[in-house]
Amino acid sequence: xxxxxxxxxxxxxxxxxxxxxxxxxxxxxxxxxxxxxxxxxxxxxxxxxxxxxxxxxxxxxxxxxxxxxxxxxxxxxxxxxxxxxxxxxxxxxxxxxxxxxxxxxxxxxxxxxxxxxxxxxxxxxxxxxxxxxxxxxxxxxxxxxxxxxxxxxxxxxxxxxxxxxxxxxxxxxxxxxxxxxxxxxxxxxxxxxxxxxxxxxxxxxxxxxxxxxxxxxxxxxxxxxxxxxxxxxxxxxxxxxxxxxxxxxxxxxxxxxxxxxxxxxxxxxxxxxxxxxxxxxxxxxxxxxxxxxxxxxxxxxxxxxxxxxxxxxxxxxxxxxxxxxxxxxxxxxxxxxxxxxxxxxx
Ligand SMILES: *Cc1c(COP(=O)(O)O)cnc(C)c1O
Numbered sequence: 001x002x003x004x005x006x007x008x009x010x011x012x013x014x015x016x017x018x019x020x021x022x023x024x025x026x027x028x029x030x031x032x033x034x035x036x037x038x039x040x041x042x043x044x045x046x047x048x049x050x051x052x053x054x055x056x057x058x059x060x061x062x063x064x065x066x067x068x069x070x071x072x073x074x075x076x077x078x079x080x081x082x083x084x085x086x087x088x089x090x091x092x093x094x095x096x097x098x099x100x101x102x103x104x105x106x107x108x109x110x111x112x113x114x115x116x117x118x119x120x121x122x123x124x125x126x127x128x129x130x131x132x133x134x135x136x137x138x139x140x141x142x143x144x145x146x147x148x149x150x151x152x153x154x155x156x157x158x159x160x161x162x163x164x165x166x167x168x169x170x171x172x173x174x175x176x177x178x179x180x181x182x183x184x185x186x187x188x189x190x191x192x193x194x195x196x197x198x199x200x201x202x203x204x205x206x207x208x209x210x211x212x213x214x215x216x217x218x219x220x221x222x223x224x225x226x227x228x229x230x231x232x233x234x235x236x237x238x239x240x241x242x243x244x245x246x247x248x249x250x251x252x253x254x255x256x257x258x259x260x261x262x263x264x265x266x267x268x269x270x271x272x273x274x275x276x277x278x279x280x281x282x283x284x285x286x287x288x289x290x291x292x293x294x295x296x297x298x299x300x301x302x303x304x305x306x307x308x309x310x311x312x313x314x315x316x317x318x319x320x321x322x323x324x325x326x327x328x329x330x331x332x333x334x335x336x337x338x339x340x341x342x343x344x345x346x
């Protein structure tokens with residue numbers, strides 16, 4: 001159990017002692033000059049896991065998506081994404097502001113784009129219409145409560161985009177959670193997209209960083225764009241070293257986070273004044289709807305009990321489990337909510 005039970009996000013996870021040691025001992029060089037052996041080791045390690053030719057270490061998932069969009073969509077071309085996609089809603093409008101990309105959002109069941117609908121919207125470009133250059137999918141889907149995109153959907157999207165000459169990008173910020181829940185291998189997920197961006201700093205507990213993956217030509221271009229955005233870093237092996245530990249040691253325990261999320265969600269489902277938004281808790285994220293008052297009131301009362309969650313809309317609250325909250329924190333949170341919401345808690 002922890003002093004504060006922080007369910008706001010898995011980004012709050014702190015580097016583990018093993019990471020701190022690896023960081024202290026990391027062999028480093030100037031990575032902009034291509035001299036940092038630890039960064040190279042991380043990039044090769046992650047590329048290998050997903051069966052991709054090359055990787056590029058970037059400071060954040062946002063920059064990972066951004067350089068992936070910039071490298072594959074020219075100004076005035078179109079990118080298709082699900083309407084609640086992180087890269088459209090939570091990244092400062094980068095696709096348009098930085099790269100001049102047109103964005104077409106489409107509705108998706110639990111965050112999964114419908115391949116038939118996407119097929120209707122892929123356009124070759126003409127005198128009047130923009131050319132569709134990229135389809136972006138998100139797995140797991142953050143705003144749809146950590147939903148895992150079904151393998152069949154990903155396969156259909158891959159076949160469709162190949163056939164129509166459009167690129168497919170997978171925002172795999174939490175692909176590790178998707179693989180843990182679905183049993184699909186990282187290599188298979190890698191084979192289903194042209195490019196991927198995967199986060200080290202969420203459930204895997206690294207302090208900083210994501211890795212962008214794809215073929216060598218794409219990664220060369222992404223490297224130029226990373227530099228353009230100011231994301232070229234020097235002796236950054238001190239951070240990449242934590243990323244290596246994250247990938248090698250932290251993936252195996254994610255099922256624990258998923259079990260804690262289910263426990264917390266099931267307990268909360270029995271409390272008055274709350275209803276679950278979305279039926280399934282597949283991974284480490286879920287949303288609840290407050291039925292009696294604003295979400296921020298509940299969040300405020302919880303914070304007085306040293307339990308943190310995020311209000312994400314008038315009636316919507318998000319809870320995320322991770323390495324730094326445990327079974328005891330879940331039980332304490334349920335007991336506190338039982339008191340706050342008035343009974344029915346056991
Ligand atoms: C967190 C997240 C990102 C990017 O995260 P950063 O905070 O920029 O590292 C991208 N996509 C999804 C789905 C995410 O959840």
